[in-house]
Amino acid sequence: MQYIMKGGNPLVGEVHISGAKNAALGILAAAVMTDESVTIDNLPDVNDINVMLDALTEIGVVVDRIDAHTVKINGGNIHTVHVDNEYIRRMRAGYYLIGALLGKYSHAEVALPGGCDIGSRPIDQHLKGFRALSATTRVEYGMVIADARHLRGGHVFMDMVSVGATINVMLAAVLADGNTIIENAAKEPHVVDVANMLNSMGARVRGAGTDVIRIRGVSHLHGTEYSIIPDQIEAGTFMFAAAVTRGDVTVKNVIPKHMEAISSKLIEMGCEIVEMDDTIRVVGRPRLESCNVKTLPYPGFPTDMQPQMGVALVLAHGTGVITESIFENRFKYVGELAKMGAQIKVEGNVAVVYGTDRLTGADLVAPDLRAGAALVLAGLAAEGITTIDDIHYILRGYEAFDEKLRGLGAVIETVENAREARKFRLQVV
Ligand code: UD1
Numbered sequence: 566m567q568y569i570m571k572g573g574n575p576l577v578g579e580v581h582i583s584g585a586k587n588a589a590l591g592i593l594a595a596a597v598m599t600d601e602s603v604t605i606d607n608l609p610d611v612n613d614i615n616v617m618l619d620a621l622t623e624i625g626v627v628v629d630r631i632d633a634h635t636v637k638i639n640g641g642n643i644h645t646v647h648v649d650n651e652y653i654r655r656m657r658a659g660y661y662l663i664g665a666l667l668g669k670y671s672h673a674e675v676a677l678p679g680g681c682d683i684g685s686r687p688i689d690q691h692l693k694g695f696r697a698l699s700a701t702t703r704v705e706y707g708m709v710i711a712d713a714r715h716l717r718g719g720h721v722f723m724d725m726v727s728v729g730a731t732i733n734v735m736l737a738a739v740l741a742d743g744n745t746i747i748e749n750a751a752k753e754p755h756v757v758d759v760a761n762m763l764n765s766m767g768a769r770v771r772g773a774g775t776d777v778i779r780i781r782g783v784s785h786l787h788g789t790e791y792s793i794i795p796d797q798i799e800a801g802t803f804m805f806a807a808a809v810t811r812g813d814v815t816v817k818n819v820i821p822k823h824m825e826a827i828s829s830k831l832i833e834m835g836c837e838i839v840e841m842d843d844t845i846r847v848v849g850r851p852r853l854e855s856c857n858v859k860t861l862p863y864p865g866f867p868t869d870m871q872p873q874m875g876v877a878l879v880l881a882h883g884t885g886v887i888t889e890s891i892f893e894n895r896f897k898y899v900g901e902l903a904k905m906g907a908q909i910k911v912e913g914n915v916a917v918v919y920g921t922d923r924l925t926g927a928d929l930v931a932p933d934l935r936a937g938a939a940l941v942l943a944g945l946a947a948e949g950i951t952t953i954d955d956i957h958y959i960l961r962g963y964e965a966f967d968e969k970l971r972g973l974g975a976v977i978e979t980v981e982n983a984r985e986a987r988k989f990r991l992q993v994v
Contacts, residue, residue, distance in 0.1 A: 570977035572947040576812035583609040583964040584793035588755035590658035594665040597640030601788030649676040664736030684893035694734030718743035726862040739768035745780040753863040765789040801827040805873040807847040809946040815846040855883035872939035878918035879907040898936035926951040
């Protein structure tokens with residue numbers, strides 16, 4: 566399966582943003598921490614979510630998919646705390662089941678997380694946090710095993726800002742005995758969303774969204790109905806799609822406050838940004854201006870938007886410098902962009918991007934989720950036809966990506982084989 570597209574059309578129109586994948590993954594884990602039913606709305610219909618739901622079903626959770634974006638979950642009959650299958654091994658957020666099951670049952674055995682290959686991605690901070698809650702942790706035969714005779718609140722100082730570790734320790738701590746303090750916590754919108762969801766189940770989490778989270782343990786959680794926040798990264802990707810194709814796109818169902826780091830960079834590059842209650846309109850300009858950018862934890866510029874920014878800088882006037890400060894190996898898309906005529910020099914965690922006024926279509930391979938989406942933007946901005954292989958990465962995190970882009974006037978199709986690709990080429994010449 567690949568995407569094939571003909572670039573050159575400015576994207577124009579409105580696009581509806583789905584629920585936040587990374588919030589949803591934490592929220593699905595939280596939902597099994599009560600024996601009562603939990604209804605979750607605004608769930609994105611993406612592969613990572615389906616893998617998580619399958620893993621929940623395998624351990625005995627009743628998953629009732631009411632529609633594509635609503636699920637009812639009941640964790641009252643979980644029969645094992647051993648979570649392992651080939652799909653969960655390939656995703657990142659399976660690790661949230663360690664925190665959730667440790668909190669609820671004082672024991673969890675979950676396959677070591679995989680996820681996009683963007684660096685070594687250790688989980689030492691998660692384990693350190695569980696140990697601060699009086700659990701023991703070990704890794705054996707590819708499984709993370711966490712166990713506590715008596716899970717007790719504790720004081721955790723994170724060595725680095727980690728979204729995953731913050732959410733995971735928060736999950737376990739809500740059902741621990743006594744108080745927990747997480748210092749140097751991540752402040753991402755999805756950390757806040759998971760905290761709000763837990764509080765709606767009866768948890769007592771305070772301070773999410775600041776760097777100190779305080780949790781008072783409760784004895785049990787109850788059912789709830791909860792709607793997930795919009796996806797900041799999907800929204801940002803469409804905003805950059807408008808910028809690189811010199812289009813005019815209104816992204817709907819967003820929280821403009823969550824988009825500030827992205828909006829301010831687009832303004833610096835010359836785009837017009839119009840914010841309304843839950844929409845942002847991005848009006849591109851004939852030629853973007855270069856800028857420098859450094860990825861940082863929220864509220865800084867998100868690492869998950871770094872490849873999309875790379876594509877924008879390739880098409881900008883002047884030279885821009887990207888400093889990737891979160892992950893070690895997040896410039897793998899650079900070699901793909903070079904096939905389109907981009908000039909980027911990478912040294913360590915810094916990329917120097919020399920702007921050009923023109924990219925040309927090429928046959929590309931998506932190296933990971935966000936880089937894959939960025940290559941789609943490059944293909945839509947380039948002259949001629951671009952193909953992108955390995956789009957299964959993109960499907961992990963973007964709902965109906967090609968369909969939403971077509972709604973904005975993009976000429977893009979998903980094709981299954983060479984015959985379908987030939988047909989596309991014949992239609993668009
Ligand atoms: C999550 C997101 C991912 C996003 C990232 C940063 C999910 C499923 N994934 O990933 O899309 O790019 O946040 O916003 O939500 N680290 C350690 N030890 C740990 C944990 C993290 O050294 O125990 C390091 C990581 O290697 C990385 C940095 O801390 O350098 C931040 O990682 P973290 O915020 O934990 O990212 P993930 O939770 O893996």
